[in-house]
Amino acid sequence: MTGQPLIDPFGRHITYLRVSVTDRCDFRCIYCMAETMTFLPRQDLLTLEEIDRLASAFVAKGVRKLRLTGGEPLVRRNIMWLVERLSRHLGGGLGELTLTTNGSQLALYAEALAACGVARINVSLDTLDASKFRVITRGGDLAQVLRGIEAASRAGLKIKINTVALRGVNEDEIEDLIRWAHGSGFDLTLIETMPMGEIGADRTEQYLPLSLVRAQLGQHFTLDEVAYNSGGPARYVTVRETGGRLGFITPMTHNFCESCNRVRVTCTGTLYMCLGQEDAADLRSPLRASHDDALLHAAIAAAIARKPKGHDFVIDRGERPSVGRPMSMTGG
Numbered sequence: 001m002t003g004q005p006l007i008d009p010f011g012r013h014i015t016y017l018r019v020s021v022t023d024r025c026d027f028r029c030i031y032c033m034a035e036t037m038t039f040l041p042r043q044d045l046l047t048l049e050e051i052d053r054l055a056s057a058f059v060a061k062g063v064r065k066l067r068l069t070g071g072e073p074l075v076r077r078n079i080m081w082l083v084e085r086l087s088r089h090l091g092g093g094l095g096e097l098t099l100t101t102n103g104s105q106l107a108l109y110a111e112a113l114a115a116c117g118v119a120r121i122n123v124s125l126d127t128l129d130a131s132k133f134r135v136i137t138r139g140g141d142l143a144q145v146l147r148g149i150e151a152a153s154r155a156g157l158k159i160k161i162n163t164v165a166l167r168g169v170n171e172d173e174i175e176d177l178i179r180w181a182h183g184s185g186f187d188l189t190l191i192e193t194m195p196m197g198e199i200g201a202d203r204t205e206q207y208l209p210l211s212l213v214r215a216q217l218g219q220h221f222t223l224d225e226v227a228y229n230s231g232g233p234a235r236y237v238t239v240r241e242t243g244g245r246l247g248f249i250t251p252m253t254h255n256f257c258e259s260c261n262r263v264r265v266t267c268t269g270t271l272y273m274c275l276g277q278e279d280a281a282d283l284r285s286p287l288r289a290s291h292d293d294a295l296l297h298a299a300i301a302a303a304i305a306r307k308p309k310g311h312d313f314v315i316d317r318g319e320r321p322s323v324g325r326p327m328s329m330t331g332g
């Protein structure tokens with residue numbers, strides 16, 4: 001490790017970096033972005049070489065887990081070059097290299113990802129109904145995603161399905177999704193919608209508290225609390241009837257900040273110290289100012305010293321989003 005480890009003012013060790021490699025996406029999920037989303041001009045993006053340097057600086061400062069996300073990480077051109085480059089840290093300082101994907105390109109990349117040492121991936125999937133899928137993603141092809149998931153499974157990748165619980169959209173399907181995921185050997189995590197970015201709709205219409213979902217699931221399943229902790233915000237149970245693991249990410253009904261070990265960098269090199277706050281640090285300038293990483297290391301340390309205690313998410317009818325940027329900027 002180079003220099004001091006990253007410890008924030010509340011004594012939390014920062015060991016997890018999420019890197020949004022692009023803000024672009026081939027889907028336009030209704031809770032994530034507006035239909036008319038405009039993307040950044042390509043010249044504003046860090047190059048893949050710059051992303052490698054930036055992420056490697058974090059690894060040098062004690063980051064043990066890297067997650068590539070987006071937008072859709074697998075639509076960034078030459079993405080496998082970056083995955084391969086970053087994989088050189090595995091077995092060194094880095095314990096895990098992973099990604100979160102919508103699965104649309106997985107059939108193309110699953111084997112290459114596994115060959116680079118990626119062992120686990122998260123795939124987002126909110127429904128198993130093809131027409132509902134087309135509506136939620138505004139045009140996505142469910143069959144293509146399911147083919148991607150199969151390819152990933154065949155390549156030996158461990159898969160976790162992430163499902164955003166949406167009132168009146170997939171709330172009647174959650175039990176089926178759990179049975180399908182667990183029957184296929186995948187963990188599944190349910191996520192509450194978070195008030196991020198303008199989506200061209202009122203979020204109170206979509207918001208479904210997971211406390212409610214959990215109570216409903218309790219009528220059909222026996223949910224056993226487990227001590228398992230992925231180091232993240234999810235709380236886990238095992239479902240006795242399926243034998244599978246089910247996670248709940250409840251930023252709105254349960255504050256998960258006290259054990260936060262992560263920060264997020266966007267594809268323009270902006271570092272967000274908290275998903276639910278606006279404060280950010282520009283890392284692109286120190287990155288481009290010199291080939292030596294000293295300035296970059298100093299900027300990272302200064303930013304971590306400002307990491308806030310927690311988020312201020314609120315969902316109220318007619319309210320503007322708590323955080324103006326969309327989830328696709330930091331990748332969740």
Ligand code: SAM
Pocket residue numbers: 025031032069070071072073100101102122123124162163164191192193194195196327328331332
């Ligand atoms: N495109 C990839 C995908 O969908 O997996 C990676 C980026 S996406 C922004 C990461 C995760 O954030 C997905 O699981 C998505 O469902 C979730 N997400 C997006 N907007 C959200 C919101 N407003 N509230 C909660 N989760 C959200």
Ligand code: SF4
Pocket residue numbers: 025026027028029032033070071072102124328
């Ligand atoms: Fe794209 Fe992922 Fe956002 Fe859906 S959730 S629009 S797949 S970035």
